Amino acid sequence: MTKLRLAALAGSYNRPSRTVSLVQEIAKRAQQRYGFSTELFDLEQIGPSLNVAQGPGDLDANARRILQSLVEADLIVIGSPTYKGSYPGLFKHFIDLIDPNALRGKPILLSATGGGERHALMVEHQLRPLFGFFMASTLPTAVYASNAELTDYRVSSEGLSARIDEAVADISIFFPSLSTALAAE
Numbered sequence: 001m002t003k004l005r006l007a008a009l010a011g012s013y014n015r016p017s018r019t020v021s022l023v024q025e026i027a028k029r030a031q032q033r034y035g036f037s038t039e040l041f042d043l044e045q046i047g048p049s050l051n052v053a054q055g056p057g058d059l060d061a062n063a064r065r066i067l068q069s070l071v072e073a074d075l076i077v078i079g080s081p082t083y084k085g086s087y088p089g090l091f092k093h094f095i096d097l098i099d100p101n102a103l104r105g106k107p108i109l110l111s112a113t114g115g116g117e118r119h120a121l122m123v124e125h126q127l128r129p130l131f132g133f134f135m136a137s138t139l140p141t142a143v144y145a146s147n148a149e150l151t152d153y154r155v156s157s158e159g160l161s162a163r164i165d166e167a168v169a170d171i172s173i174f175f176p177s178l179s180t181a182l183a184a185e
């Protein structure tokens with residue numbers, strides 16, 4: 001049986017990046033629990049053609065492949081750093097290049113990082129409506145991580161770890177057959 005595919009996008013161009021670390025941890029746990037194949041992208045990988053693209057056709061072949069891989073995945077994990085209480089402009093610019101109908105009904109797990117806890121509702125007030133526009137099926141639990149919970153770019157808080165597990169458990173809502181198959185093993 002072909003494995004279902006998870007594609008993750010971290011909306012950061014920093015290396016190392018807390019957002020990449022968070023998304024990697026979410027993808028790893030989803031892979032362990034459900035057997036997804038996983039692919040992870042960040043803005044650095046998408047590269048400079050994004051900066052000047054006025055439409056998807058202006059992206060270079062590499063960036064177009066990433067966009068295609070993202071929209072065709074069975075499950076998407078989105079991670080965004082918080083900039084000025086919202087997602088970074090360049091991340092939004094990439095999302096702006098996605099066809100409005102390409103994510104209809106797509107399961108999307110939302111996550112974000114931020115310097116402190118003050119903007120923890122960024123996942124609900126910024127990311128969820130953005131993917132609501134696409135009529136995507138965002139998972140009920142979204143994960144926000146403050147810098148203090150990602151020591152040396154690793155999950156270092158039990159609370160964050162539990163929130164990641166909760167969000168990963170929500171994946172079973174959209175893939176009940178995967179959960180049943182695993183339970184039967």
Ligand SMILES: Cc1cc2nc3c(=O)[nH]c(=O)nc-3n(C[C@H](O)[C@H](O)[C@H](O)COP(=O)(O)O)c2cc1C
Binds near residue numbers: 012016113117118119
């Ligand atoms: C331009 C800029 C604006 C930021 N604005 C906020 C903010 O409004 N709220 C917040 O909690 N953190 C803010 N931060 C901190 C980042 O969200 C935080 O350090 C994040 O984990 C960085 O992710 P990264 O390591 O993946 O790049 C900001 C950082 C930058 C560079």
